[in-house]
Amino acid sequence: MQKKEIMKNLKKAIFKIMSEMFFIFNSDEEPYNKSARKDCHIYTININNESQILLEFKLNRELMNNMMSNFTGTDYESLKDEEVIEGIKEFVNIVSGNFIEIFEEKMNMGIPAIQQLDYDTQKEGYNLVDEDELWFEDQIMYVKIFEK
Numbered sequence: 001m002q003k004k005e006i007m008k009n010l011k012k013a014i015f016k017i018m019s020e021m022f023f024i025f026n027s028d029e030e031p032y033n034k035s036a037r038k039d040c041h042i043y044t045i046n047i048n049n050e051s052q053i054l055l056e057f058k059l060n061r062e063l064m065n066n067m068m069s070n071f072t073g074t075d076y077e078s079l080k081d082e083e084v085i086e087g088i089k090e091f092v093n094i095v096s097g098n099f100i101e102i103f104e105e106k107m108n109m110g111i112p113a114i115q116q117l118d119y120d121t122q123k124e125g126y127n128l129v130d131e132d133e134l135w136f137e138d139q140i141m142y143v144k145i146f147e148k
Contacts, residue, residue, distance in 0.1 A: 006145055007130040010055070013098035014143065017091060018136060022067040027135040040142070041085075043092045047100055052148035054126050055099070057092055063139035064088050 018024045040060045047053040059067075065076035068087045072079065126146035134141045 004130070007132055007143075009102045010095075010099050010143060010145065011132065011134065013095045014134065014141070016098065017095050018067075021071060021091070021094070023070045024063075024066060024136045027137060040140075041088070043088055045092050045096045047096060052126075053129075054146040054148070055092070055096055056142075056144040056146065057095075058142035058144075059088065060140055063136060063141060066137075066139065067091065 015026050018026065040058045041064065043057045043059070045055050047055065064084050064087075065079070068074075068079055068084045069076035071087060072083075076084075126148050129145040129147050131142070131144040134143060
C-alpha cells in the first residue's frame with residue numbers, strides 16, 4: 001500500500017470515529033485559532049505485522065475535553081483527568097482497529113500509551129512515513145505514521 005493510501009485510510013477511520021462516537025466533525029479549512037496547537041498530549045499505539053507501524057496522535061486538551069464530554073454526556077469540567085486519558089486511549093484503540101481492517105494480513109495491536117513528548121521528537125528506530133494535521137471545529141489533531 002502506498003504512503004498516501006495509508007494516511008487516507010487512517011484519516012477515514014479517524015473521521016468516522018470522531019463523528020459517530022464523539023459527534024465532532026472535521027473542518028475543511030484551518031481555523032483562525034492558532035493557539036489550538038498548544039497544550040497537546042501525545043498518544044501512541046504499535047501495530048505489528050511484517051514491519052512495525054507506530055501511529056501517533058497528538059490532541060490538544062480542549063479537543064480531548066470536548067470528545068469526552070460529548071461521549072459521556074457530562075460537562076467536561078466535572079470529568080477527572082484519568083477519565084479523559086482513558087477515553088482518549090480507547091479512541092486510539094478503536095481508530096487503530098478500524099485502520100488495520102484495510103489490511104488483509106493479521107496484525108497485532110499494542111496497548112495505547114500516553115507520552116509527554118515534544119511533537120518533533122523522532123521515535124527511536126522508526127522512520128516517519130507520513131503526517132498530517134486535522135481540524136475539528138477550531139481544535140487540532142496531529143497524526144503521524146512511523147514504520148520500523
